[in-house]
Amino acid sequence: MIKKSFDFCLKYEVIWGFYKKGNEYLVFTKSKLIPFMFELFCDCLKKKAKVLDLGCGNGVHVTEQLVKQGFDVTAIDISEKMIHLAKKNVPGAKFIQISMEDIEFKNKFDGIVSSFSIHLLNERDFKITAGKIANALKCGGFFLLFLDENNHKNITYSKTYLKKIFANQGMEFLRIEKETFSTKENQKHSILLCLLQKQ
Numbered sequence: 001m002i003k004k005s006f007d008f009c010l011k012y013e014v015i016w017g018f019y020k021k022g023n024e025y026l027v028f029t030k031s032k033l034i035p036f037m038f039e040l041f042c043d044c045l046k047k048k049a050k051v052l053d054l055g056c057g058n059g060v061h062v063t064e065q066l067v068k069q070g071f072d073v074t075a076i077d078i079s080e081k082m083i084h085l086a087k088k089n090v091p092g093a094k095f096i097q098i099s100m101e102d103i104e105f106k107n108k109f110d111g112i113v114s115s116f117s118i119h120l121l122n123e124r125d126f127k128i129t130a131g132k133i134a135n136a137l138k139c140g141g142f143f144l145l146f147l148d149e150n151n152h153k154n155i156t157y158s159k160t161y162l163k164k165i166f167a168n169q170g171m172e173f174l175r176i177e178k179e180t181f182s183t184k185e186n187q188k189h190s191i192l193l194c195l196l197q198k199q
């Protein structure tokens, strides 16, 4: 069941449209570390591994790449519109419209990715989702996390903060990287890229 309001989805779709125009969010074209961390994550997984993509958006940045690697991909998003677009863009994946803090998978996935999605949650839902991610992963499974250092609710994610949240869920950080970009307006925009493993 979708808990979040329709307003939220609409607001998000407006932000997503903005990203697509490339006015603000150029991380996928500018980043050198996103491809590096993505490859590291893929190298940790076996052929045909079961992978969950949390907050898949239109599927073109991550879901499609996961399918191309030959993984068995399930992708979720809160937005009906994003799921509709992603189904068209990535026919090889399974899609579910659900909010990520509501997922109820148990020891099912070898890998989970959250690419610029979990940071959109409030602090409470972020912590709930961290628990759901740990539950959904098999022991030894990997979690690839990309997030903005500052989210849209003015939360700053420090490495220490993230380590504390995920350590409470039995997840160990294998690698954390930070990359900073300058926006057109000459403001600094930092992203964190993390690879974790369930113990």
Ligand SMILES: C[S@@+](CC[C@H](N)C(=O)[O-])C[C@H]1O[C@@H](n2cnc3c(N)ncnc32)[C@H](O)[C@@H]1O
Residues within 6 Å of the ligand: 004, 012, 016, 054, 055, 056, 057, 058, 059, 060, 061, 062, 076, 077, 078, 079, 082, 098, 099, 100, 101, 114, 115, 116, 117, 120, 121
């Ligand atoms: C910046 S986009 C990232 C899309 C994709 N992961 C990528 O990297 O290209 C964030 C996505 O998270 C989704 N999202 C936001 N809150 C969510 C939630 N609570 N549960 C599931 N998806 C959510 C949005 O609808 C949007 O499609």
